[in-house]
Amino acid sequence: MKNLFFTIFLSSFCFFAQAQLSNNFNVTLPLNAKPVGNNTSVQAFESKKYQSNTSRPDRVRHYYTVDNDVTIGFWDGAISKDLQKTLSQRMSELKAVSALGSPNNPSTFSTVKYNGIDYIIEKYQRNGSNYIRFYSDYYDEKSISGVIEFSNENQQKANNMLDTFLNGIQKK
Secondary structure, three states: OHHHHHHHHHHHHHHHHHHOOOOOEEOOOOOOEEEOOOHHHHHHHHHHHHOOOOOOOOOOEEEEEEOOOEEEEEEEEEOOHHHOOOHHHHHHHHHHHHHOOOOOEEEEEEEEEEOOEEEEEEEEEEOOEEEEEEEEOOEOOEEEEEEEEEOHHHHHHHHHHHHHHHHOOEEO
């Protein structure tokens, strides 16, 4: 009985910790995921790894390394209904940017659906690393997006991680 109570307590604690990763969706992290660090170190990480200096302070981004060879990051998005674009419009814009000479070379795009949530998947190489980006469709003015970074030898691991991660995201 004591073990059962402890198991229930621990399970509810783990669920609660997972649910706090996104305000918009329930998110389950991959096994062996270790956080990159606090928000300050995340901004430094983004600046160094993704040449991004446009990190919005109002958007909490979560970055994790998995087995020290794959990095996954994700963040919430929100936009009013009058400014929303369809997933098809968003994919057309991403393709147009890629065709204009984006540093992401070459980009391939596809759409997938997990747990009733539609996503755009963009795969590309940049500065010697491989990336998979995902962008969800908007639901009640909310979305979730993210990126997986990996080396050539971890291609299959990254694809499996994407499938598992997206399959673990559910609308709140």
